[in-house]
Amino acid sequence: MAGTKALLMLENFIDGKFLPCSSYIDSYDPSTGEVYCRVPNSGKDEIEAAVKAAREAFPGWSSHSPQERSRVLNQVADLLEQSLEEFAQAESKDQGKTLALARTMDIPRSVQNFRFFASSILHHTSECTQMDHLGCMHYTVRAPVGVGVPPGVVNIVFGTGPRVGEALVSHPEVPLISFTGSQPTAQRITQLSAPHCKKLSLELGGKNPAIIFEDANLDECIPATVRSSFANQGEICLCTSRIFVQKSIYTEFLKRFVEATRKWKVGIPSDPLASMGALISKAHLEKVRSYVKRALAEGAQIWCGEGVDKLNLPARSQAGYFMLPTVITDIKDESCCMTEEIFGPVTCVVPFDSEEEVIERANNVKYGLAATVWSSNVGRVHRVAKKLQSGLVWTNCWLIRELNLPFGGMKSSGIGREGAKDSYDFFTEIKTITVKH
Secondary structure (H helix, E strand, C coil): CCCCCEEECEEEEEECCCCCCCCCEEEEEECCCCEEEEEEEECHHHHHHHHHHHHHHHHHHHHHCHHHHHHHHHHHHHHHHHHHHHHHHHHHHHHHHCCHHHHEEEEEEEEHHHHHHHHHHHCCCCCCCEEECCCCEEEEEEEEEECCCCCCCCCCCCCCHHHHHHHHHHCCCCCCCEEEEHHHHHHHHHHHHHHCCCCEEEEECCCCEEEEECCCCCHHHHHHHHHHHHHHCCCCCEEEEEEEEEEEHHHHHHHHHHHHHHHHCCCCCCCCCCCCCCCCCCCHHHHHHHHHHHHHCCCCCEEEECCCCCCCCHHHCCCCCCCCEEEEECCCCCCHHHHCCCCCCCCEEEEECCCCHHHHHHHCCCCCCCCECCCCHHHHHHHHHCCCCCEEEEECCCCCCCCCCCCCEEEECCEEEEEEHHHHHEEEEEEEEEEEC
16 A cells, blocks of 8 residues: 555564464554554464463463562553553554543553452462361362463464454363353354353343432433443443433433433544544444434434434544434334344433333343442332342442452343452362361
8 A cells, every 4th residue: 555654563462472464454443434453363373372372381370479470460550551641542543432531441440450450369368167077177279270471371362253263262272261242252152162161251241221210319310321321432331221211200301311412522532522432343333323223213213313413523534433422212112222232322211100110121131231220219229229130230320340349240241250259260260178187
């Protein structure tokens, strides 16, 4: 491509070395629709090399003391923090999100996660019991399943799901798989890993409800629900996509919610005033738009966003994958917009009468990842949270995380949990040892 700017060429990272690949895939800047990077199109050979490197590095790394591994994790956190701006720029350009979000959430949370687990691994204890009448003592030890940071411990292999993904998850020497993504991909992973009885942690999609009772503080609820619906262009598995509002406040809520949604500026990721950037790909943008078209075909009403308001973008971003935050009403619970994960800036607002009714409707989907409940009635908050089929329930807030506690979903939203204890359990194998004296 003579005369054009040189493209960024990524390489795989295997056994502590960056390695080129014989085949590459184009990667697009979501904010312009232009190719900005080429990514390795890896396959079985690269996976074999990565598994070999991990296998050889495992004995040495796993024998390091918790204190030494903690030091390494803290060092990774320090390096991330020192290069925060560089990582934020890269994340924003790759994913389309606003630079402000990458600076304030994505990279700082990565730093926090490393530091949290660097501390957490220093405080685990093992179990021990005695059987005096038999002269025996029992205790447990944990052996790591995965690997850590010196050469061969961390390997990064780029590629497509059918080529490199299938080679990885079906490899007999990969003992466990942690996956975040869609349910169809998780089903394929389950099929391929089943013959090897691998441990699986699957964090999948959601169709997350927000339940807003008549005694909710709307001054707090409305801006938080706009954020929970449209943050990161709605491309967060925890985003709200079904909003149930008690009938007595439905009209007021809808009016104020639409007004607040229209104030969310869609703009290029570098715009400090932008609340939303671009969606991840052209294909995904078209998929999200198709849900709005299907809602209209079913007789729904679009209050703002797609097809209603004008999207203003700079000339260079006209081909980018941008979409306005969209609010839909007059839609049935059985609609695809109310049952399928859209994963974009689209949310549906529907009225409800009673507590019992809204719990049943909120649970009437195959997913069960997250929910939010808005009410000033403490008893109701606890009662509803207990009955919702969701792995996480936020009340009068959204996306406040505590890494000590479990994270994960019910039903088709996944298998397993993440968190201090749950991650420790998943990434280690427990062994019971009995000693007779």
